[in-house]
Amino acid sequence: MRKPRLQHKNQLPRDFNILSNRYVEGHEAKVSLEREIQRRQAAQKYWETHDYEPLVGHYINPHKEAAFQEAMEIELEKQPMKSFHRMPPSLQKGEGFVYDITTHQVKNEDLYEKELDKQARKTERDALSWSRAENQRNSGLERAVLGETRAVNRQSHQRYVETFRHGYNIVDHRDYSDPATYIPPPRTRPQPTLWQAVGPNRPPPPPPVPPPEPAVAPLLSTLPVDGPWAETTGRSLAMSMARSGLSMPSSLRDLSASMPSAAAPAPRATASSIAKLQQYEARAAEAAPA
Numbered sequence: 001m002r003k004p005r006l007q008h009k010n011q012l013p014r015d016f017n018i019l020s021n022r023y024v025e026g027h028e029a030k031v032s033l034e035r036e037i038q039r040r041q042a043a044q045k046y047w048e049t050h051d052y053e054p055l056v057g058h059y060i061n062p063h064k065e066a067a068f069q070e071a072m073e074i075e076l077e078k079q080p081m082k083s084f085h086r087m088p089p090s091l092q093k094g095e096g097f098v099y100d101i102t103t104h105q106v107k108n109e110d111l112y113e114k115e116l117d118k119q120a121r122k123t124e125r126d127a128l129s130w131s132r133a134e135n136q137r138n139s140g141l142e143r144a145v146l147g148e149t150r151a152v153n154r155q156s157h158q159r160y161v162e163t164f165r166h167g168y169n170i171v172d173h174r175d176y177s178d179p180a181t182y183i184p185p186p187r188t189r190p191q192p193t194l195w196q197a198v199g200p201n202r203p204p205p206p207p208p209v210p211p212p213e214p215a216v217a218p219l220l221s222t223l224p225v226d227g228p229w230a231e232t233t234g235r236s237l238a239m240s241m242a243r244s245g246l247s248m249p250s251s252l253r254d255l256s257a258s259m260p261s262a263a264a265p266a267p268r269a270t271a272s273s274i275a276k277l278q279q280y281e282a283r284a285a286e287a288a289p290a
Helices: 027-049 062-084 109-153 158-165 192-196 228-243 250-259 268-287
Strands: none
Touching: none
């Protein structure tokens, strides 16, 4: 089969005759269509940059003219405040523009409403800040109380019991057996029994353990009886009595006779101290030259 030859563009029929400058078919209709297309293209390019009629004073496009008139109305409403907004902020916030400070007559309702709105917003912000501060303070107090309660609960109730076991206060010597003596209530709780701790129908907890009966503690001397402190105390006592012109007692009986209350026996610690003094004097006599 023979392959068809491609047609060259020079062999195609031409629609326009370049010698007569006319279309081969339908010359008038085609020329009119081209002129209309050119006119519309020129009009489009013209209205892209010429949309305002300077002689009449309005936009040619009605939609654009309506939008312009609406924008002008908004600007006219803002016109009275434009000069005010150009003032310094210190003058804008001055109360003299809002009301008369002498007669308290409002001069500008808009500024007065803005000031009221500003104060209301500030009050709302302050209320939130006060609420947060109150919540934080209450939370801190709750944590402090919880920590204090836990610190007390970690202590044994036996410590409270042992505080009043001596029967008197070791600082001011108040008698706990006296009804007029104030005894602080316990902050700790006695340890519950096994049934109270794990029983499903456990009875109510027992009342706090009452303090023990006051015991009368013996009044002992504070003089040391053993160790180097006893010897130092005895040496100091001997030097004091020598400066006072008194002789050192040789026995507990002599010391009791020199006391104003001879009927009362000397404490045990005092007898031990005197024995230490006697031993010191004996060693001093042995070391003295003959």
